[in-house]
Amino acid sequence: MSRFLEEPLLFEKDRPGRVGVCLCTKDVPTADAEAHLGPLARKDLPARLPELSEVDVVRHFTRLSLMNYAVDYGLYPLGSCTMKYNPKVNEDVARLEGLANLHPLQDDRDAQGALEILWALQRALCAVSGMDACSLQPAAGAQGEFTGVQLIRAYHEDRGDRREVMLIPDSAHGTNPASSHMAGYRVEEIRSGADGCVDVEALRARMKPDVAGIMLTVPNTLGIFERNIREICEVVHAAGGQVYVDGANLNALLGITRPGDWGADVMHINLHKTFSTPHGGGGPGAGPVVCKAHLEPFLPRPVLTKEDGAFRWDHHRPKSIGKVHAFHGNFLVLVRALAYLETMGGEGLKAASQMAVLNANYLRARLRDHLALGFDGPTLHEVVFCDKGLPNGVTTLDLAKRLIDYGFHPPTVYFPLIVHGAIMVEPTETEPREELDRFVEAVKAILGEAASDPEKVKGAPHEAFRRRLDEVSAARNPVLTWTPR
Amino acid sequence: MRYLPQSPEEIRAMLDLLGLSRLEDLFASVPEEVRLKAPLDLPAAVPECDLLERFIGRSSRNRSLTCRPSFLGAGAYPHFVPSVVNHVLLRSEFYTAYTPYQPELAQGTLQAIFEFQTMMADLAGTDVCNASLYDGASAAAEAALLAVRVKKGRKVLVARSLHPAYREVVRTYLGRLDLEVEELPFGPDGRLDLAALRERSASGAAAVLLGQPNFFGVVEDVGAVASALPQGPERPLLAAVVTEALALALLEPPGRQGADVVCGEARSFGLPLGYGGPNLGFLAASKAYVRQMPGRLAGETKDRLGRRGFVLTLTTREQHIRREKATSNICTNQGLCMLAAVVYLALMGRKNLRELALRNLSKAEYLKARLREKGIEPLFSAPTFNEFAVSLRGTPKEASEALRKAQMVGGFDLSSPYPEFPRGYLLCATEQTPREAMDRAAEILGGLP
Amino acid sequence: MNIPGDLKYTRTHEWIRVTGSEGVVGITDFAQSELGDIVFVEAPQAGTAVSAGSPMGNVESVKAVSEVMSPVTGTVTAANEALQDHPELLNQDPYGQGWIVKVALSAPGELDALMDAEAYGRYVAESGH
Secondary structure (H helix, E strand, O other): OOOOOOOOOHHHHOOOOOOOOOOOOOOOOOOOHHHHHHHHEOOOOOOOOOOOOHHHHHHHHHHHHOOEOOOOOOOOOEOOOOOOOOOHHHHHHHOOHHHHOOOOOOOHHHEHHHHHHHHHHHHHHHHHHOOOEEEOOOOOHHHHHHHHHHHHHHHHHHOOOOOOEEEEEOOOOOHHHHHHHHOOOEEEEEOEOOOOOEOHHHHHHHOOOOEEEEEEEOOOOOOOOOOOHHHHHHHHHHOOOEEEEEHHHHHHOOOOEOHHHHOOOEEEOOOOOOOOOOOOOOOOOOOOEEEOHHHHHHOOOOEEEEEOOEEEEEOOOOOOOOOOOOOOOOHHHHHHHHHHHHHHHHHHHHHHHHHHHHHHHHHHHHHOOOOEEOOOOOOOOOEEEEOOOOOOOOOHHHHHHHHHHOOOOOOEEOOOOOOOOOEEEOOOOOOOHHHHHHHHHHHHHHHHHHHHOHHHHHOOOOOOOOOOEOHHHHHHOOOOOOOOO | OOOOOOOHHHHHHHHHHHOOOOHHHHHOOOOHHHEOOOOOOOOOOOOHHHHHHHHHHHHHOEOOOOOOOEOOOOOOOOOOOOHHHHHHHOOHHHHOOOOOOOHHHEHHHHHHHHHHHHHHHHHHOOOEEOOOEOOHHHHHHHHHHHHHHHHOOOEEEEEOOOOHHHHHHHHHHHHHHOOEEEEEOEOOOOOEOHHHHHHHHOOOOOEEEEEOOOOOOEOOOHHHHHHHOOOHHHOOEEEEEEOOHHHHHOEOOHHHHOOOEEEEEOOOOOOOOHHHOOOOEEEEEOHHHHHHOOOOOEEEEEEOOOOEEEEEOOHHHOHHHHHHHOOOOOOOOOHHHHHHHHHHHHHHHHHHHHHHHHHHHHHHHHHHHHHHHOOOOEOOOOOEOOEEEEEOOOOHHHHHHHHHHOOOEOOEEOOOOOOOOOOEEEEEOOOOOOHHHHHHHHHHHHOOO | OOOOOOOEEOOOOEEEEEEOOEEEEEEOHHHHHHHOOEEEEEOOOOOOEEOOOOEEEEEEEOOOEEEEEOOOOEEEEEEOOHHHHOOOHHHHOOOOOOOOEEEEEOOHHHHHHOEOHHHHHHHHHHOOO
C-alpha cells in the first residue's frame, strides 16, 4: 500500500445535509435579509462551499498534510530561503488570548502589552543591524523592500533632489528590481566581477547625480560577502546616493558584522528567515525595515513612541511615506520573532550564524569534489554549485527531483541567474551533522546513477505522491477553479 | 542552545575537516574593519519557562476582546473560530513548509490553494481568485495597479467611503508612480454619489475603487455603480473592495453585478484578530485579467502517469521571472492564513456560512433598533450589514470612555477621518456580541449628556 | 536547425517574409528551441504602429519571457489569432502556422540591414550555440 491516500477535492466530498460546525446560540430575533437588502441580497447559496462533517474536514486536511514535505521532517536546503527550525514555544506564545484576541484599533491604554512587544522587537532589530529606527509594518520581505526604497525616494525628494535610477547587481533576487520599479525608479543592472562581488570602479564611474541608490544583498546570493562593502557605501554616499541592504541573508551575519556599521542607510529583515518564524507554505512572513536616523521621519505611519513608561502610536508624521498595511503589520508573526530573539539572546544569535556558516562550508567541502562550484571564493551561509560536468544530459532539475526520492527537499535551482544550472544549498544552523552527511551521500549516489542509469534520474521523482507534473499544459490552458464534470 | 544540534566534539570535527581552528575563521572573508568588536546589545537568553511567563505577563497587560463585549469593527471583525482550524494550522507539514515551488512535495498546500481559489471566486462572483495577498489594504492597491496596467489611464478614483487606512495604502503604492488618486464623495444615504462618479469617470479613469460594504457598513448597489460608468473602451475597471468577507455570504456577489475585480480582506474566515495581523488579502477577477493579476495562482494539471495534480502556474507574471516588469513585487502569499480560510469555509459550508452572515445582520439590526429607542439615529439611510454609523448625542470620545468604564470596547470614532461628522460613531455587532451587552451599551450611549 | 533561405533575420531571432509592401513576422526555429514549450503569445493588435528594433510583444514559456522585436517599422495589419488557443504552433511550425503578425512596411529600406539566411546561420553558430 502506498503511504499516500488519494484525496478528492472538498467539492467532490460535498454531502448536502452534513454539518461541520454548530453556530452559537441565537439571542436576538432573526432579521429578514430580503426585507433589509432587497435586490442586493444573494439569492442562491454559494455552490462551492461544501457541506461536510467535522470529521470529514479533519481527515481531508490531515491527508493533504501528508503530501507535503516540511522542515520538521528533514533537511530543506533551499538557498536564500533560510529554512531553519520553527520553535514550538513560539506557536504557543502567539496563541495567548491577550495577543491573539486583541483588536488593532483598541485604545493604546488597553494594548500596552502588545506595544511593549513591538517596542522590544524594534530595539532588538536595531541592535542586530546597527540601525537607529524601525518600522514593523511591512508584511513580507518584498513589502519591506518597497517600503525601504520609498524611504530613499522620500528622502531625496524632501531635499528637492530628483533622482531616477536604482542600481541592482545581476545576482539580485527578482523582488529588488520589482520593488524599485513599483517605487517609481528605473532599474539599472550592474554586473558582478569575476569574484562574484560588485566592481567598485565600475560603480564609481556610474555614480552620477541621477542615481538614487544601490540595492545590495549581503552576503550576496552566491553566499559571498561584499569585501569592499565599506568602500561601496562611501562611493555611493559621495555621489549623494543611498545604500539599501536586502537582509535576506542576514542569517550569516548575526553578531559578526552589522550593516549599520558598514554605512548602509536602510535594510529590511525577513523575520521568517533569520528569526525563525514559520514559512507557512508561503506566508505569512514579516519584513520590518530598519534605517538610519536621517530616514526616520519618512517611516510609515503611525510610529511607536514611549513617554513616561507608556507606549503610544504617533499618527502625526507629516513626512511619512504613508501606511503600507491596514494596521500594524503581521503582529502575531512579530510576536514569534521576539520570542525567538529573547530565547537566543545575543550570544545565541551569534552562535546560530556561526553554525549556519559552519554547516554550509561543511557541505561545500564534502561536495566540491563531486559537484562543480559556481564561484570559487570563500562563502558564508550558502553554497552555489553549477551543472558543469553532469553526465549523460542529466540536468540540474533532474538532480533536484531525484533528491526527492532520497527523502530530501531539493535545493533552490536555476538561481542566481548568473550561474549556469545553479544549485543553491543553504542548510541553516539547525541541521545536525548526520543529516548533512546523509544529504552528501544522496548527492553522490545520484551522480553515480546519472553516470550508470541516467533515465532513472531524468524520470525522478519516483517515490513522491506525484511524478513530475505537466507545467506546460497548466500554463497553456489554465484551470484555476474546480467545476463539476 | 537547544535549537543548535551540533555538540562541541562535532563542531571540532567539522572544523578539522575544513582545516580551521576556530569558528571565527569561517568569517575570514568579512573584512576586519567591519567586524563587530563588542557583543550584541541584547538581553541575555531566556529559558523556555521564563519566556512563557514573560509573554503571559505581556498578554495580560492587554485588555483583549476575550470576555469583553466589543462594538469595534472598522476593518477587523471578531468572529468565532472553531478549534479544528487551529489544529490543522498546527500540523507542521503545513506551517513548516515553504512556498510550493516543488509541486511533487507540496501537493497538500497546492490542493488547498486550488480549493481556496474556487471558494473565493464563488463568493466573489468572479471567474478566478489568487492564492491571497498580504491584507485588504494592499489588495486594494494591487487592484488599482492592475487597472493601470490594463486600462492605460493615469487616474484612479477611490470612494471616500472606502476604509481610510486602505485609501492611505493605495496612495502609498500609487503616489510615486505619477498616478493621480482622486476621491469620490458619498451621498446622504451613505452610498457612492453616482452623479459625481459619472462626471469624474467621463474623462478617462483607469479604476474605480469602491468599498462593499463600505466603511460605514453601508451595502453599495454595485450594479448601479457599474451602469453609471462610461461604457466601451473608456470604461474604468470597477473594483469592489471587501473589508468584511462574511458579507459575501449574504450579498449578491459583486462580480455578478458588474465588478471586474473583487478584492479585500478575508481575515474573518478563521483567523484571530491578532492586533491586526496577519491578515488575508485576496484578489478575484474576471478571467480576462488573469495574466495581469498579482500574486500566486495554483492550476490543475496531470503528472506523468496521468494523475491529477496541482502546480503554481502563470508564473511569468511574477518578479522572479519578469523582475522589474512583473505584475507585482509580491513573492509569497499569506499561505497559512489562506489555509485557515479553506478549513473554516469547509467547516461552515454553504448553509451555515449564510446563516452566520444572517445572524450578524440580525445582531446589528437589533443594536440599531435599541439605539433608535434611545434616540440615537443612523447617520445614513441605506441598508447595512454587521456595522453601521450613528450620530451620538455626546462626542465619540465620551462614548468610548463610558463603554470602557463598563468593561466594554466601544466603536470607532468617525470624527477624525470624517470631520463633517463630529458625533459620528461606527458600531459593529457580530455573532460574538451578546444581546445583554447591546442592551447595556444602548443604555449607556442613550444616557450620554 | 531550420533556417529557410527566403527570409530575412534579426539579431534578436525574429524572421520576416516580405511580399510586396507587407511582411509576415515570427520567431526563428532557434528561438523557439531555446525557449522550450511556449505557453503564451502576446502580440499587438491590428492597427498598432511598430518600429524596427523595438519590442512589440512577448512569448512566454513556463519559466521565461522573451520580448519579440519588430524587424521593421510599419503598422500591424493582422495578428495570428490561432496562437491565442494554440501557442504550441510556435514550436511546431515557427515559419508557417506559427507566424505572429503581419506588418505593412513604411520603410522597406530597413530590410537591407537585416541578415539573410547564411548570415543568420553564422551568427547563431558564432554566438556559441
